[in-house]
Amino acid sequence: MKAAVLGYGTVGGGVVDVLFENKDAIASRVGEEIEVKYILDIRTFPGDAHEDLITNDFNRILEDKEVKIVCETMGGLKPAYEFTKSLLEAGKSVCTSNKELVAAHGPELLRIAKEHNCKYLFEASVGGGIPILRPLLDCLTAEKIDEITGILNGTTNYMLTKMDKEGSDYADVLKEAQEKGYAERNPEADVEGYDACRKIAILASLNYQKTVNYEDIYTEGISAIDSRDFAYAAELGMNIKLLGMCKEIGGKKYALVAPFMLSPENPLYAVNDVFNGILVHGNMVDQVMFYGRGAGKLPTASAVVSDVVEEAKTIGKASAVKWSDEKVDLSDKNELEFGYFVRINGNPENSNYNELFADAKVIGKDGITGEFALVTGRMTEGEFLKKYESLKDAVKFIRIK
Numbered sequence: 001m002k003a004a005v006l007g008y009g010t011v012g013g014g015v016v017d018v019l020f021e022n023k024d025a026i027a028s029r030v031g032e033e034i035e036v037k038y039i040l041d042i043r044t045f046p047g048d049a050h051e052d053l054i055t056n057d058f059n060r061i062l063e064d065k066e067v068k069i070v071c072e073t074m075g076g077l078k079p080a081y082e083f084t085k086s087l088l089e090a091g092k093s094v095c096t097s098n099k100e101l102v103a104a105h106g107p108e109l110l111r112i113a114k115e116h117n118c119k120y121l122f123e124a125s126v127g128g129g130i131p132i133l134r135p136l137l138d139c140l141t142a143e144k145i146d147e148i149t150g151i152l153n154g155t156t157n158y159m160l161t162k163m164d165k166e167g168s169d170y171a172d173v174l175k176e177a178q179e180k181g182y183a184e185r186n187p188e189a190d191v192e193g194y195d196a197c198r199k200i201a202i203l204a205s206l207n208y209q210k211t212v213n214y215e216d217i218y219t220e221g222i223s224a225i226d227s228r229d230f231a232y233a234a235e236l237g238m239n240i241k242l243l244g245m246c247k248e249i250g251g252k253k254y255a256l257v258a259p260f261m262l263s264p265e266n267p268l269y270a271v272n273d274v275f276n277g278i279l280v281h282g283n284m285v286d287q288v289m290f291y292g293r294g295a296g297k298l299p300t301a302s303a304v305v306s307d308v309v310e311e312a313k314t315i316g317k318a319s320a321v322k323w324s325d326e327k328v329d330l331s332d333k334n335e336l337e338f339g340y341f342v343r344i345n346g347n348p349e350n351s352n353y354n355e356l357f358a359d360a361k362v363i364g365k366d367g368i369t370g371e372f373a374l375v376t377g378r379m380t381e382g383e384f385l386k387k388y389e390s391l392k393d394a395v396k397f398i399r400i401k
Helices: 010-021 023-030 058-063 080-089 099-115 133-139 154-166 170-179 194-208 227-236 297-313 381-389
Strands: 002-006 035-040 067-072 093-096 145-151 239-249 252-262 275-282 286-293 337-345 361-363 371-375 394-400
Touching: 002 010, 002 058, 010 023, 010 035, 010 297, 023 297, 035 058, 058 080, 067 080, 067 297, 080 093, 080 099, 093 099, 093 297, 099 194, 133 194, 145 194, 154 170, 154 227, 154 239, 154 275, 194 239, 194 252, 227 239, 227 337, 227 361, 337 381, 381 394
Parallel strands: 002 035, 002 067, 067 093, 252 394
Antiparallel strands: 145 239, 145 275, 239 252, 275 286, 337 371, 337 394, 361 371
């Protein structure tokens, strides 16, 4: 069976490596070999082991009737959207790691795949090498899933881990993450939470079988987190993680991306470095956790190739993934309940915190830092924000999960 790979960058190169390195294992599961016939890229790769497979002509792939499966690892919307749409309309199954494309056009591309008896699969778009979408759709299909919460971005988790374990400042760990290739030169998509937002939008959409627009999800990143936050967290026996979550309460649906303080009792507390962790709560099974490398060349490529295998085993069968264009109306996050960590300039004696948060626990009272902090009881975010706005000399707050 012939396949093609669009994009010969980090993930695309990994896909080619996996298909060649594990070709015997893949063939035994599919029932025949998967042969890479084309690798599409605008660059040339003189001396590359697969130089003879590289083409810059997309139409060669589109028009070749032998090619049944295409791996889209280009990233971005253009030209990935146009290419994917054309391939599906030609009856070729497509699998991808492109979370931006899936979040923006998933329902449309799934519909086109169904109309042309092929598949559009995107296991690698959410958890890198972590199998999460197929278990969510197949293994947990008997469940009413009321919450999905996860550490969905390896770059920010690496940075927060370094800040936690080594007391490093944000700017220093960002520079180190860029030097190690974990963060892009422009790290905005990671550090401002946009990457995690698209991923939780995909998970929520598949769970609800309707569209959760990522632009409707309240999103905070980690750029405002500093070493002093971690010093307070250590005093509380907690750490700080960037979480993406969707949850359903009383028929209302919510979604949120933000930093949270976690206690050791939370399974996500121990998810460190570039690893990701995703907690799924079902009404019968209770809590299930998925853990592994959320990014990287080979882990992500492995997830892409798992979709290749699935598509190869079901050639000519339409995609069964349900995700309609109908939009999910997300309820106001201010209705959600959390505890809150709050930093305040000055000292407790001169603050009006006690009038607003009578049951709060005060920490950092030594006055050396020129500030102190408090931990509130649980309350709705709307109630908290009203009190926070009346709090004198407030610096910042972090939600507690």
